[in-house]
Amino acid sequence: MNAKRTSQITALTGILLAIAVGLHFGGLHEWRQGTLIAATIIAGIPIAIKAFQALRMKAFSIELLVTIAVIGALFIGEYVESAAVTFLFLFGAFLEARTLEKTRSSLRSLIDMAPLEATVMRNGEAVIVSVDDVEKGDRIIIRSGEKVAIDGAIVSGKASLNEAAITGESVPANKSIDDRVFSGTIVDNGFIEVIADKVGDDTTFARIIELVEDAQEAKSKTQKFLDRFANVYTPAIVILSVVVYIFTRNIEMTLTFLVVACPGALVISAPVSIVAGIGNGARDGVLVKGGDIMETLAKIDTVVFDKTGTLTRGRPEVTDIHTFSGDKNNLLRIVAEAEMISEHHLGQTIVKEARKRGIPLLNEPEEAEVIEGNGIRAQIEGKLLTIGNRKLMAANGINVDDAVESYAVKREKLGNTAIFAAIDGVVAGIFSIADQIRPEAKSALNELRASGVKQIIMMTGDNRHTAELVGKQLGLDGVYAELLPEDKVAMIQKLKEAGHKVAMAGDGINDAPAIATADIGLAMGEGGTDISMETADVVLMADRLDQFSHAYSLAKATIRNMKQNTYFAVGTVVLLLAGVLLGKVFLASGMLIHELSVLIVILNAVRLIRYTKKQVNIKQPVPILQTE
Amino acid sequence: MKKAVFGLEPLSCPTCIKKIEITVGKLNGVEEVKVLFNSNKVRAQFDENIVKADQINEVITKLGYPVLSQKVS
Numbered sequence: 283m284n285a286k287r288t289s290q291i292t293a294l295t296g297i298l299l300a301i302a303v304g305l306h307f308g309g310l311h312e313w314r315q316g317t318l319i320a321a322t323i324i325a326g327i328p329i330a331i332k333a334f335q336a337l338r339m340k341a342f343s344i345e346l347l348v349t350i351a352v353i354g355a356l357f358i359g360e361y362v363e364s365a366a367v368t369f370l371f372l373f374g375a376f377l378e379a380r381t382l383e384k385t386r387s388s389l390r391s392l393i394d395m396a397p398l399e400a401t402v403m404r405n406g407e408a409v410i411v412s413v414d415d416v417e418k419g420d421r422i423i424i425r426s427g428e429k430v431a432i433d434g435a436i437v438s439g440k441a442s443l444n445e446a447a448i449t450g451e452s453v454p455a456n457k458s459i460d461d462r463v464f465s466g467t468i469v470d471n472g473f474i475e476v477i478a479d480k481v482g483d484d485t486t487f488a489r490i491i492e493l494v495e496d497a498q499e500a501k502s503k504t505q506k507f508l509d510r511f512a513n514v515y516t517p518a519i520v521i522l523s524v525v526v527y528i529f530t531r532n533i534e535m536t537l538t539f540l541v542v543a544c545p546g547a548l549v550i551s552a553p554v555s556i557v558a559g560i561g562n563g564a565r566d567g568v569l570v571k572g573g574d575i576m577e578t579l580a581k582i583d584t585v586v587f588d589k590t591g592t593l594t595r596g597r598p599e600v601t602d603i604h605t606f607s608g609d610k611n612n613l614l615r616i617v618a619e620a621e622m623i624s625e626h627h628l629g630q631t632i633v634k635e636a637r638k639r640g641i642p643l644l645n646e647p648e649e650a651e652v653i654e655g656n657g658i659r660a661q662i663e664g665k666l667l668t669i670g671n672r673k674l675m676a677a678n679g680i681n682v683d684d685a686v687e688s689y690a691v692k693r694e695k696l697g698n699t700a701i702f703a704a705i706d707g708v709v710a711g712i713f714s715i716a717d718q719i720r721p722e723a724k725s726a727l728n729e730l731r732a733s734g735v736k737q738i739i740m741m742t743g744d745n746r747h748t749a750e751l752v753g754k755q756l757g758l759d760g761v762y763a764e765l766l767p768e769d770k771v772a773m774i775q776k777l778k779e780a781g782h783k784v785a786m787a788g789d790g791i792n793d794a795p796a797i798a799t800a801d802i803g804l805a806m807g808e809g810g811t812d813i814s815m816e817t818a819d820v821v822l823m824a825d826r827l828d829q830f831s832h833a834y835s836l837a838k839a840t841i842r843n844m845k846q847n848t849y850f851a852v853g854t855v856v857l858l859l860a861g862v863l864l865g866k867v868f869l870a871s872g873m874l875i876h877e878l879s880v881l882i883v884i885l886n887a888v889r890l891i892r893y894t895k896k897q898v899n900i901k902q903p904v905p906i907l908q909t910e
Numbered sequence: 911m912k913k914a915v916f917g918l919e920p921l922s923c924p925t926c927i928k929k930i931e932i933t934v935g936k937l938n939g940v941e942e943v944k945v946l947f948n949s950n951k952v953r954a955q956f957d958e959n960i961v962k963a964d965q966i967n968e969v970i971t972k973l974g975y976p977v978l979s980q981k982v983s
Contacts (some may be wrong), residue, residue: 332974335929335973335974378921383920384922388946482983483983496946498946499946499948500950553947557948716974
């Protein structure tokens with residue numbers, strides 16, 4: 283039986299009921315009874331079939347209770363009741379399916395953004411093919427207004443892209459050669475050619491959809507409890523109704539009892555809220571991976587942030603080059619040549635600065651060595667370069683005299699990371715590198731506090747001075763600097779043992795252990811790095827902290843909504859049962875109230891789809907760490 | 911081992927999940943089956959040497975849930 287047939291049967295039953303009302307006023311009693319029986323049978327058979335199918339799978343379904351009640355009503359000759367109950371049940375199910383779709387609409391609209399076809403270069407010709415036929419390595423052409431169908435890097439052209447499908451961010455991003463583009467995003471303006479490196483189900487977009495789908499299935503604790511409860515509850519009601527019959531000898535009351543005790547609203551009360559909440563988040567670029575995570579997130583009272591890349595932009599810049607001997611640009615050149623081998627973002631920042639100044643980097647470093655977490659050593663033009671922090675200088679017996687040290691501390695107090703560059707064992711200069719605090723950080727933290735976070739702490743591997751400066755600017759409750767990844771884990775453990783519910787937000791691999799340790803791990807998605815998306819509980823796709831505060835208040839709203847629904851559903855059932863036992867509620871009216879309660883529960887959840895936190899202006903000037 | 915995703919009409923009763931999961935799970939060659947209630951989908955892992963995606967499709971349809979789309983990867 284499909285949905286179309288069900289709605290036809292519902293409509294037919296409704297018409298028959300209307301005819302029966304007409305016949306009643308026309309005084310045609312016999313005809314009326316016949317019409318009612320017909321309506322009961324037409325609507326009742328599909329219900330009975332479903333009940334039977336479920337019973338074969340050893341599942342007690344709501345249909346079973348209704349079927350028993352309807353057969354009972356026919357047996358005692360209550361045809362009005364039997365017809366009304368079957369009709370209300372089908373009609374209710376019809377409305378429920380409709381409104382349920384509403385709670386799922388956020389995911390639907392995401393899926394609808396999925397690209398269908400792509401323009402691919404094949405044998406020198408541009409052909410349009412279905413996305414399923416695009417292969418890795420294909421050269422794809424995307425024009426204005428078209429959707430990107432794959433993940434890949436731009437090889438020619440430039441464009442502004444609307445990446446809302448991935449990040450929830452509606453301001454277009456400008457991209458050109460070597461930039462990555464993602465499936466599901468739309469070229470707003472421009473023309474690009476892209477080499478596909480991820481296609482089909484491997485694209486970030488496809489993985490987001492799959493993660494959201496799984497998240498909506500992942501049950502919360504409340505949900506699991508309700509499921510178990512319903513499994514015991516339904517057979518228990520059957521037994522109880524027998525007890526009611528034994529005591530009252532009133533078949534009508536017993537049947538009414540059966541029908542109104544249906545756990546419909548109860549079973550559905552928690553999941554609809556969760557689905558609507560997760561859908562709302564997904565639309566805004568926040569992936570909350572399941573109902574249990576929603577529940578934990580709502581209970582968070584302590585938030586721990588990593589500094590670089592989380593509270594700050596993670597795009598450091600060279601703010602000053604100070605030399606104690608020799609020429610600035612020459613020092614920058616040889617240091618940058620040595621740092622070419624470095625994967626570290628500070629090293630790469632120096633290389634970038636040299637490129638920006640148009641300094642050619644020609645020499646290959648020799649005998650290069652990376653000292654993890656401290657710096658590098660390499661030979662350039664026969665000179666031994668030692669570039670890194672104080673520890674590296676000390677470890678290599680390089681003297682850091684008072685003048686150098688006081689300059690370095692001065693720079694650090696201004697929020698810079700000071701990098702010592704020594705040539706042949708003598709400090710030749712200091713590079714100052716600074717990052718910027720994210721523009722939305724302050725307001726996002728304020729919102730978190732307003733929604734109920736008690737303390738906000740920063741843990742960073744960076745130096746104490748920079749960390750304290752960020753802490754002061756953002757008004758943090760605690761700042762812990764110069765930590766290794768395992769120190770962060772230990773501190774989070776301690777916070778948890780002290781009874782706090784801890785969320786940890788970070789980016790990159792060095793934060794992964796801390797993210798895993800916290801009650802809730804948040805990762806900055808940055809267009810979806812694999813590890814962060816898989817391991818974190820919550821992913822912020824657009825890399826914006828205000829998404830975190832949205833996720834937090836959304837989680838609170840979702841849990842509130844779920845509680846309202848659960849209390850309402852339980853309350854309704856209790857009131858109805860009391861009404862039945864007191865003889866105030868009858869079969870058809872009981873069914874009507876029951877179906878109404880299910881609808882109200884769903885409609886309450888639909889409110890969550892539209893939930894937005896109050897818009898806060900984040901137009902205040904960007905606080906820059908470095909001041910000069 | 912292959913993975914198939916079947917798109918269904920909107921699912922509205924939680925008992926459907928059990929029905930589909932148990933029946934499809936009993937099929938020879940089906941390793942794992944999961945009903946995604948909220949996205950109206952059935953995901954199945956199966957051994958293509960023993961059972962074909964079309965057979966799974968048929969079983970779901972016979973249970974009373976018309977399959978709207980089928981994707982095998």
